[in-house]
Amino acid sequence: MVTIAVDAMGGDLGPRVAFRACRALMKNDPDVEVILPLEESLHAAARKILGKYQPRTRLVSCGEHVRMDDTPRKALKERSDSSMSVCLALHASGEADGVLSIGNTGALLVLARKHLGALHGVDRPALATQLPTKGRPLLMMDLGANICMTSEQLLQLGFLAAAWYRAGGNEQPRVALLNIGTEPGKGTDTIKAAGALFDDQLGSLYAGFREGDRLFDGDLDAVICDGYSGNITLKTTEGLIEWLLDMMGSELRSSLALRWFYPLWKATMRRIDRQVSPARHGGAMLLGIAGNVAKTHGKSDERSFRYALEYMVRQLRTRDYQSMEAEFLKITG
Known part of the structure; x- marks a missing residue:
């Protein structure tokens, strides 16, 4: 079973796009489960859309989300309870195999470094x-x-x-x-x-x-x-x-x-x-981070988000950061 923590907050079209994409992913792939950190006000909408896939869906409460106009510094100092930060913490703890975010790119970079760190020898993931x-x-x-x-x-x-x-x-x-x-x-x-x-x-x-x-x-x-x-x-x-x-x-x-x-x-x-x-x-991997993190466009619709989720699942099934780190050390050593 592959478990993905999904940061559904901060996209141009709202989190329901991500809910529907997660539903489509789990419909087509019975070996995937999703963790969704959400503000309490969105839990009911998520349950309604995800319906019968709730056994493979875990909703986690968070206090806020990273805004698209937040600076990386602000995200690092003031968004510790954001959906993005919670997703990365779940990955760091081993509860999730990877993270897909639709949020702020700069914030994702600094928060990923905070929670997961960078591979040895990489200055800029x-x-x-x-x-x-x-x-x-x-x-x-x-x-x-x-x-x-x-x-x-x-x-x-x-x-x-x-x-x-x-x-x-x-x-x-x-x-x-x-x-x-x-x-x-x-x-x-x-x-x-x-x-x-x-x-x-x-x-x-x-x-x-x-x-x-x-x-x-x-x-x-x-x-x-x-x-x-x-x-x-x-x-x-x-x-x-x-x-x-x-x-x-x-x-x-x-x-x-x-x-x-x-x-x-x-x-x-x-x-x-x-x-x-x-x-x-539309899915882009954040390479150089000591974890499995991917980003999708802030303007992603349901179709784009679903393809990004599928891309993330394929990456997790074919390679992971540990194997990539081992190869990186061989090349640079």
């Missing part, structure tokens, strides 16, 4: 997720946890990416650095210095610099960048995909001739949606 490509999925990190990073901290992310793959059975992942060009002299001083460190310490795992227009070629396993560049790249990609899917659907629906082939192109659109829709890739 980072957000990471796998993106669909022409070939194999691409692990991209950082996605917004750290706006500025040194070359040494970027190297730590390279080690983390390699360790994450090795913990899952891939002994030779190809890791690249995001840059504005592939030549050694391109990029900021930080990126050029990071490239030299990667080449020296990652050896055959390092695949060099990679430009943005070649991210989805499918020949890489991971790409490393600071959180500023990663967040912009991710959100630009998501926005472009959403626009392309909408445009394709609109063009197909507006054509009288194509309406005759509705069953065929509808099935094709569904296949494309399953492969590239941002809603299906």
Whole structure:
């Protein structure tokens, strides 16, 4: 049985989105249970929505939640009884195998470090997720946890990416650095210095610099960048995909001739949606924390939240932070 502590508070669409997503998850997977820390006023709504899945649902009382406009400092000092903090404490105590939060990213980072700590040798834990490509999925990190990073901290992310793959059975992942060009002299001083460190310490795992227009070629396993560049790249990609899917659907629906082939192109659109829709890739892991913590978009709807929960369950069943830490120590030792 996999137990997930879910921080349902702080999202744009309210906690009921998370309740319905948890219900869908438990309907499809009988080996999952959920712990929901909630303010007392929400317990009745949670019980009503979760219905027959209450035997696998545990509601825990908390006094408040982290606001989206809370600073990390405020969350650390004033939100010790928040739903986010309680979730992380449940994971630290072993009552939950992992945590999924829809809340404030900065707060999640500092509270995770408070309750769980960071892996030895990691200065800045980072957000990471796998993106669909022409070939194999691409692990991209950082996605917004750290706006500025040194070359040494970027190297730590390279080690983390390699360790994450090795913990899952891939002994030779190809890791690249995001840059504005592939030549050694391109990029900021930080990126050029990071490239030299990667080449020296990652050896055959390092695949060099990679430009943005070649991210989805499918020949890489991971790409490393600071959180500023990663967040912009991710959100630009998501926005472009959403626009392309909408445009394709609109063009197909507006054509009288194509309406005759509705069953065929509808099935094709569904296949494309399953492969590239941002809603299906909204869960991001917080790698470098001594625990299993993931984040989903604050704007997540029921569908996006459910996919993030399913992603979290898959991660817990295929690798955990202990195995990743062991691989990290082998690489850096």
